[in-house]
Amino acid sequence: MADASRKVEINCKVNGEARTLQVYPMARLLDVLREELRLTGTKEGCGEGECGACSVLIDNVLVNSCLVPVLQAEGAEIKTIEGIASGEQLHAVQEAFIACGGAQCGICTPGMVIAAVNLLERTPNPSEADIRTGLAGNLCRCTGYMKIFEAVVRACQKQNSEARIQNPE
Amino acid sequence: MRAYLPEYELKPAASLTEALTLLSDEPGVWKPFAGGTDLMVLFEAGKLLHKKFVNIWNLPELRGIEVTPEFVTLGALTTYTDVQANEVLQQEFPMLCQAASETGGLAIQNRGTLGGNIANASPAGDSPPALLVYDAELELVSTQGSRFVPYNGFHTGYKQMRMREDELIKSIHLPRVSKPLLHYYRKVGTRKAQAISKICFAAVTQVDASEIKEIRIALGSVAPTVIRCSRTEDVLRNRKVNAETISAARLELAREISPIDDIRSTARYRLRVAQNVLEDFLTSLN
Ligand SMILES: Cc1cc2nc3c(=O)[nH]c(=O)nc-3n(C[C@H](O)[C@H](O)[C@H](O)COP(=O)(O)OP(=O)(O)OC[C@H]3O[C@@H](n4cnc5c(N)ncnc54)[C@H](O)[C@@H]3O)c2cc1C
Ligand code: FES
Ligand code: FES
Numbered sequence: 001m002a003d004a005s006r007k008v009e010i011n012c013k014v015n016g017e018a019r020t021l022q023v024y025p026m027a028r029l030l031d032v033l034r035e036e037l038r039l040t041g042t043k044e045g046c047g048e049g050e051c052g053a054c055s056v057l058i059d060n061v062l063v064n065s066c067l068v069p070v071l072q073a074e075g076a077e078i079k080t081i082e083g084i085a086s087g088e089q090l091h092a093v094q095e096a097f098i099a100c101g102g103a104q105c106g107i108c109t110p111g112m113v114i115a116a117v118n119l120l121e122r123t124p125n126p127s128e129a130d131i132r133t134g135l136a137g138n139l140c141r142c143t144g145y146m147k148i149f150e151a152v153v154r155a156c157q158k159q160n161s162e163a164r165i166q167n168p169e
Numbered sequence: 170m171r172a173y174l175p176e177y178e179l180k181p182a183a184s185l186t187e188a189l190t191l192l193s194d195e196p197g198v199w200k201p202f203a204g205g206t207d208l209m210v211l212f213e214a215g216k217l218l219h220k221k222f223v224n225i226w227n228l229p230e231l232r233g234i235e236v237t238p239e240f241v242t243l244g245a246l247t248t249y250t251d252v253q254a255n256e257v258l259q260q261e262f263p264m265l266c267q268a269a270s271e272t273g274g275l276a277i278q279n280r281g282t283l284g285g286n287i288a289n290a291s292p293a294g295d296s297p298p299a300l301l302v303y304d305a306e307l308e309l310v311s312t313q314g315s316r317f318v319p320y321n322g323f324h325t326g327y328k329q330m331r332m333r334e335d336e337l338i339k340s341i342h343l344p345r346v347s348k349p350l351l352h353y354y355r356k357v358g359t360r361k362a363q364a365i366s367k368i369c370f371a372a373v374t375q376v377d378a379s380e381i382k383e384i385r386i387a388l389g390s391v392a393p394t395v396i397r398c399s400r401t402e403d404v405l406r407n408r409k410v411n412a413e414t415i416s417a418a419r420l421e422l423a424r425e426i427s428p429i430d431d432i433r434s435t436a437r438y439r440l441r442v443a444q445n446v447l448e449d450f451l452t453s454l455n
Contacts, residue, residue: 005178025179026212026222048210049277064276067209069202071179072226115275137274 012073014039015083025071030054032070033080041081041110045139052138055111056080062118064137081110084117092162093117093155102151104142112138116152120159126152170215177212178221185230185310185339188223193312193335201225201337203246204280206273207289231284231339234258239345242308245284245338249296250275252283262343264299264354264371271295271356284338287320290328290394293433295356297324297395298371301387303343310339317342324394350375350383353450357442359433366390367434370446376454381405390434391426391443400425401447410454418451419444 010021014037023032033039033056045053047066054065057079084091093116096102103109112135119126119134126134131152140148179202182188191199202208202222211217225231225246232244236257243252249269252258259266272278272286272295286294287307297320305320309332320341324330332338350373358364369389375382384405386398404421408414428439 005175024174024177025181025224026177027174028209028213047213049206049273052274052276055276061279062276063280066213067205067277067280069179069205069209069224071181071224072205074181118275133270134275137276 008071010070010074012075013077015079016077021070023070025069027070028066029056029058029068029070029073029078030065032073033065033078039080039082043107043110045107045111050139051108052111052115052135053108055114055138057114057118060118060121062115079114081114084113091117091155092158093120093151096151096155096158097148100147100151100154102143102148108138108140108142112140112148116148116155119152120156124156124160124163126156172212172215172217176220177217180221180223182223182225182228185225185228186312188225188228189310189312189335189337191223192337197334199223201288203282203285204248206277206281207285207291225337241343241345243283243341243343245287245340246282247284247341249273249278249281249283253278261345262299262303264352264373265296265303265343267354268295268299268356268369268371283341287323287341288330288332288338290324290330292327292392292394293365293369293390294395295366295369295389298369298387298389299354300341300343301395301397302371302373302385304385306342306344308339308342309333309336311336315339321397327393329394348375348383351454353453355446355449357446365433368428368439368443368446369395370443370450372450374454376410379455380407380409381454382407386447388426388443391428391439393427396426398422398425405451410451415448415451418447422447 005024007022008025010023012019021036030044033042042056043053045051049064049067056065058076093113115135115138123130199221200219202224203226231246234255235242241257249272252269253266283296286296300320306317307320308315308317318331353372355370356366357368358366368391372386374384384402386402389395401418401421404417422444428436430436
């Protein structure tokens with residue numbers, strides 16, 4: 001059978017770096033990140049939008065990369081788990097996940113961290129309900145969620161106390 | 170089995186006109202691709218039979234929420250996140266906001282669109298019952314211009330709708346009503362986030378001196394399409410809410426809907442729950 005589709009050129013930024021890709025337009029962003037760019041931090045759980053393991057930020061919007069055809073990433077800024085730490089310095093959310101034991105097998109962790117970072121950027125003082133809503137699209141088969149929940153609360157406290165030190169009243 | 174990627178086409182469109190020209194030059198060959206939250210699930214499962222799509226996600230003509238004294242107009246690409254953030258919708262169309270907040274998790278709400286939800290034509294869609302009771306109208310566009318169709322009656326059978334192959338949904342118009350209405354929305358599913366509903370119930374009503382004046386009821390997952398239950402509405406209009414009215418309405422609802430057994434639930438369960446939710450709604454009016 002003749003292939004209908006040709007590869008196309010996609011230009012986007014991934015974790016701050018400009019990238020040019022030759023890809024099939026319907027390729028899942030997830031596969032392009034993992035297989036073309038070797039950014040294997042982003043995981044595949046379900047491949048159908050249910051689990052959030054593949055969460056990334058596109059133009060600062062939380063999405064499931066398994067549901068995004070790469071054509072729709074043209075011109076976009078993508079942030080994956082590899083872009084969350086600043087060099088050696090882990091993000092407050094990552095540190096809190098370690099401190100609270102929020103990761104076990106680790107498959108859900110990159111997605112959880114991305115979703116939590118996104119939550120804290122939008123809602124710096126989340127209520128319990130906000131945390132539940134913010135992470136509702138992320139499934140974890142190991143931790144039972146409580147430690148993840150605690151990690152988000154801890155990261156939030158740390159961020160807010162640092163903010164107070166930087167901007168004393 | 171996974172889909173064979175090179176067989177699929179996804180064409181960019183620089184403007185709405187360009188997308189519409191493609192749809193009308195080869196009718197039925199190209200289909201719109203919006204947020205992809207329905208299409209990509211099929212694609213990954215190897216069940217996406219159609220293979221040629223035109224990307225509409227980036228078209229500004231299909232985006233945005235506009236408010237005039239008579240209408241709120243939602244671009245077809247309005248996402249569930251956009252819906253929840255809009256103050257006029259929160260105040261006047263709360264059931265649409267509630268449906269949006271109960272549709273998938275945040276990542277789905279950021280990408281799933283109202284236009285896609287309507288055109289996907291699932292009988293289990295959660296926004297359609299709200300749109301039906303809010304008397305929504307759809308604006309359909311093609312290269313020949315645009316036309317308005319009432320949303321009630323748009324779905325004519327399972328996955329069948331009054332939309333030509335060269336058309337796409339441009340926007341959804343919600344008439345603003347000045348009278349205060351009571352809103353009642355219930356999605357019954359296995360869990361809050363993500364789960365597809367077993368049934369979904371939306372109603373608006375206006376009660377005057379304990380008599381039902383205005384009433385509109387719509388349900389999802391109880392027929393081949395989402396449906397307005399106009400016969401049940403007729404039974405209720407100009408009646409006082411009492412035990413007799415409630416049992417008459419339960420009976421009429423059973424005649425009006427045609428639930429089926431499927432993986433998520435059974436026909437018997439759906440009928441019973443639909444009747445119970447109707448009763449709960451009516452009881453809440455007193
Ligand atoms: C994990 C998960 C959970 C979900 N939960 C729910 C839920 O709780 N309730 C619910 O109702 N839905 C749910 N959905 C389904 C889905 O998110 C919605 O149906 C969504 O609104 C579809 O919009 P889209 O833009 O992603 O559509 P797409 O996938 O892009 O398209 C869907 C269909 O609509 C057509 N289409 C899209 N836009 C237009 C247009 N403007 N004009 C004409 N045709 C068009 C496409 O050709 C296609 O046939 C869920 C999906 C997932 C993956
Ligand atoms: S792999 Fe994308 S949501 Fe599960
Ligand atoms: S740590 Fe294993 S799935 Fe969450």
